[in-house]
Amino acid sequence: MRNTRAFYGTVCALCAAGAMCPAAPGKVRITEIEVSPASVQLGDAFSLRVKAVGTGVDVLNFRIRTPYTAGVGDVPDGFTREKGAGYAVFQAEPGGHVLDNGVADRDPAAGVLRVNLSTKGLRDGPHYLTVFAHNRPGSASHAKDHRDLELTVKGGRVEIVALQRGEGGPTEPVVFELPGKTLAPGELLVCGVRSRNPGDRLPGVRLHSPYTWGEKEVLHGFQYNAKAKVGFVSDGEGELIRDNGPLDRDPAESSVRLEIPTRNWPSGVHVLTLTVPTLEIRRPYGGTTEVYRDFSVKIPGPDDHLELEVGDPVYVGEGTHFSNLVYLGNGRVVCDTHASNDDGKTWEPLATPIPRPNLMPDGSIAGTVYRAYPVEGKDGEYRGKLLRSTDGGRTISTAIETRVLIPLARAALGHGHHVGPLFGRSLVALPSGEWLSSMYGWFKGDTEPDRYRKGGTMRRSYIGLSRDKGKTWEYLSTVAYRPFLGNEGYSELVIRLLPRGDILAVVRTGGNSNAGWQDNPLMVSWSHDGGRTWTPVQRTGAEGVWPDVTVLDDGLLACSTGRPGAFIMFSADRGATWTDHTPIDAERYSGYTSVTQLEPGKLLVGYGVRSGFDPAIGGRRHGLYVVPVRYAEREE
Numbered sequence: 001m002r003n004t005r006a007f008y009g010t011v012c013a014l015c016a017a018g019a020m021c022p023a024a025p026g027k028v029r030i031t032e033i034e035v036s037p038a039s040v041q042l043g044d045a046f047s048l049r050v051k052a053v054g055t056g057v058d059v060l061n062f063r064i065r066t067p068y069t070a071g072v073g074d075v076p077d078g079f080t081r082e083k084g085a086g087y088a089v090f091q092a093e094p095g096g097h098v099l100d101n102g103v104a105d106r107d108p109a110a111g112v113l114r115v116n117l118s119t120k121g122l123r124d125g126p127h128y129l130t131v132f133a134h135n136r137p138g139s140a141s142h143a144k145d146h147r148d149l150e151l152t153v154k155g156g157r158v159e160i161v162a163l164q165r166g167e168g169g170p171t172e173p174v175v176f177e178l179p180g181k182t183l184a185p186g187e188l189l190v191c192g193v194r195s196r197n198p199g200d201r202l203p204g205v206r207l208h209s210p211y212t213w214g215e216k217e218v219l220h221g222f223q224y225n226a227k228a229k230v231g232f233v234s235d236g237e238g239e240l241i242r243d244n245g246p247l248d249r250d251p252a253e254s255s256v257r258l259e260i261p262t263r264n265w266p267s268g269v270h271v272l273t274l275t276v277p278t279l280e281i282r283r284p285y286g287g288t289t290e291v292y293r294d295f296s297v298k299i300p301g302p303d304d305h306l307e308l309e310v311g312d313p314v315y316v317g318e319g320t321h322f323s324n325l326v327y328l329g330n331g332r333v334v335c336d337t338h339a340s341n342d343d344g345k346t347w348e349p350l351a352t353p354i355p356r357p358n359l360m361p362d363g364s365i366a367g368t369v370y371r372a373y374p375v376e377g378k379d380g381e382y383r384g385k386l387l388r389s390t391d392g393g394r395t396i397s398t399a400i401e402t403r404v405l406i407p408l409a410r411a412a413l414g415h416g417h418h419v420g421p422l423f424g425r426s427l428v429a430l431p432s433g434e435w436l437s438s439m440y441g442w443f444k445g446d447t448e449p450d451r452y453r454k455g456g457t458m459r460r461s462y463i464g465l466s467r468d469k470g471k472t473w474e475y476l477s478t479v480a481y482r483p484f485l486g487n488e489g490y491s492e493l494v495i496r497l498l499p500r501g502d503i504l505a506v507v508r509t510g511g512n513s514n515a516g517w518q519d520n521p522l523m524v525s526w527s528h529d530g531g532r533t534w535t536p537v538q539r540t541g542a543e544g545v546w547p548d549v550t551v552l553d554d555g556l557l558a559c560s561t562g563r564p565g566a567f568i569m570f571s572a573d574r575g576a577t578w579t580d581h582t583p584i585d586a587e588r589y590s591g592y593t594s595v596t597q598l599e600p601g602k603l604l605v606g607y608g609v610r611s612g613f614d615p616a617i618g619g620r621r622h623g624l625y626v627v628p629v630r631y632a633e634r635e636e
Helices: 003-016
Strands: 027-036 039-041 045-055 061-065 079-081 088-090 112-118 125-134 144-154 157-162 174-177 189-195 204-208 223-225 230-232 255-260 268-280 288-299 306-310 314-317 326-329 332-334 338-340 365-368 381-389 398-405 422-429 435-441 460-466 472-480 491-497 503-508 521-527 538-543 548-551 557-562 566-571 579-585 593-599 602-614 619-633
Touching: 027 125, 027 157, 045 061, 045 125, 045 144, 061 112, 189 204, 189 268, 204 255, 268 579, 288 579, 306 579, 326 593, 365 422, 435 491, 460 491, 472 503, 472 521, 491 548, 538 557, 548 593, 557 579, 557 593, 557 602, 566 602, 579 602, 579 619
Parallel strands: 027 144, 398 472, 422 491
Antiparallel strands: 027 045, 039 157, 045 112, 061 088, 061 125, 079 088, 125 144, 144 157, 174 189, 189 255, 204 230, 204 268, 223 230, 268 288, 306 619, 314 619, 326 332, 332 338, 365 381, 381 398, 422 435, 435 460, 460 472, 491 503, 503 521, 521 538, 548 557, 557 566, 566 579, 593 602, 602 619
């Protein structure tokens, strides 16, 4: 969880020292794909046309192969089994590449491939081919995109279909039916799965919690596995909901449709998982597979007062943990690794990452590296790093090593071994000219065992103070250490300056991916004296990790958080109560989020996923994403 942040710190340190930064990774995307004719006699050829575009790549070529181990009757003419891999590759040039404007390409346009593919040698049944566009042959970081073709042989004819993104293809042999994101209290939750190929046997599905639940969190209609701390729906025989069993509303074979009542479900966002545990694939490559979809639904609360519209996700770049979003005006949005000039619609990598960027009063961007390291021979003194940009993140104007004077700090075991203080996401400039930083870690004497891992101790959230614009930091105050809550204690706090001069802090206490403890609330506290003292923490009514808060022009607060999933919520009373919990993403490993205001009534929310399903590519990948969110007061 922390390795990504250590990497960014290393990159920034190298760049600040004048070392050469690695070139930004290129991107390749298939923009058009078509086959003609769509139906041929078995043994005849069809034409495949693919158009791709590349950004930041030196070469752009293609590759066509089977996505699985090719058996007898799976290999059409012109394809050869790849040694050691098992799949079959279209052999146009050496190495299995299909070069743009090479010997097989019948279209002279750059970035466009037109090639004839034979169907001779295919047996009855479905077959699949995967078409790649990529920057190979070459030595740069591999940039690629792919699409799938489905070839169905029956009665001496072959039907050819270019699958749309998100349809699944051979790696997704089922089609999911997922519910709408908002359900009225008591409304039926309708979801289901069907086999894409009628020859695949679907024994049933599981509907369950993606991570752990406490017993009090179990939804009405779900059963509870107290040992695994998992909630699930059962049709009377274990956790598998059987095809054509008592809960299946679809009489067809290999198709399950569920209608789950939501009566007595609490308001808020609920993240669930629909899993196909043992799909037996009756295809040339055989075998079994397990596929799943995480999804989220919102049950509106009685105090909700906003109408919200969540847009489509936009891929930003590689990663799993989203840092901070900063809006600079005129369409310019910056996160730690990328920037956008069109309100987040498209993104380009920054030349040098800026860790956890914050917008400062003078219009510059400043960010601190996550870890501070002990200074040899000076007990209680650590060295950190601060980066600033005065041109919207295009270049780094200042990169300095900072003095961090926290005499009580100590090394400890958290998610990894930490040797000193940890900087959070927030830098706040006070009217006095002082800077505050959100920080957390462990102090000497903090020995309460945590519930996360053996040998770990509860974290402390505190505030760092700088009187010289980030060059020197010292301990100012503790936001929270007791009462001991969650499986980790208090960490990953966000602090924000409120309009009347108070400071708000929202703090993580743990994560629900750990089966040892299920009560991990987000807590809130306020300071009325510039961060010197803090009110006792109180619950927000939500759980999550890496919370972010932005103060909106209309006086509302918007908070993004999650895991499982990612969601936003709003407060009209300076953070005392939170309403209008709204799902942003459902993947279980979402949760590292950020939120910023683009204009009154319009937000941009960023989040990261690990192995999340992306309909844009029809498969799973790590990634950083943003979505636009519009909100307005509900008309009575």
